[in-house]
Amino acid sequence: MIPTITWFNIPAGDTERARAFYEKVFAWKVEPFPGMEEKGVFEIVTGGIGGEILPRSHTGEPITVFIGVSSVEEYATRAAGFGGRVVVRKTAVPGRGYFVICEDTERNRFGLWEDDPQAG
Structure with missing residues (x-):
């Protein structure tokens, strides 16, 4: 993906x-x-x-954009490892998936999104 x-x-x-x-x-x-x-x-x-x-x-x-990824935890760790930071930890959207909000090295915020209909 x-x-x-x-x-x-x-x-x-x-x-x-x-x-x-x-x-x-x-x-x-x-x-x-x-x-x-x-x-x-x-x-x-x-x-x-x-x-x-x-x-x-x-x-x-x-306006915040969300980037679809296979694992919000994996990509949040990657973002932090390359100088970004996690602003909002993994959060469930029931029946839809999970999101994390990060900041890049320039303090721009973006979201990570993981589809999961079992999220709760």
Whole structure:
């Protein structure tokens, strides 16, 4: 498996407004994220790379890309070994998989994603 970008998060102060923007600009289909509707999270379900619009946790939070890998633990260790660091340790997304958030040597954040329908 060659690691490639598989997902992205778009943080927003107003997720409904952001949803309308991306639907209008790119004609993306954006729906409430199953199980996260009450938190204002939306999933971008248009073909290609997946993504979501979610409430912003802090000012200036950038769009985060997620790179699909065979093992988030293995690649997080590799990132740390080459001068990066782990910012968010392995976290389950029930029924979908696991993610880790890392920083590279330039303090850019990126996510690692491991598909696993048994995640819990």
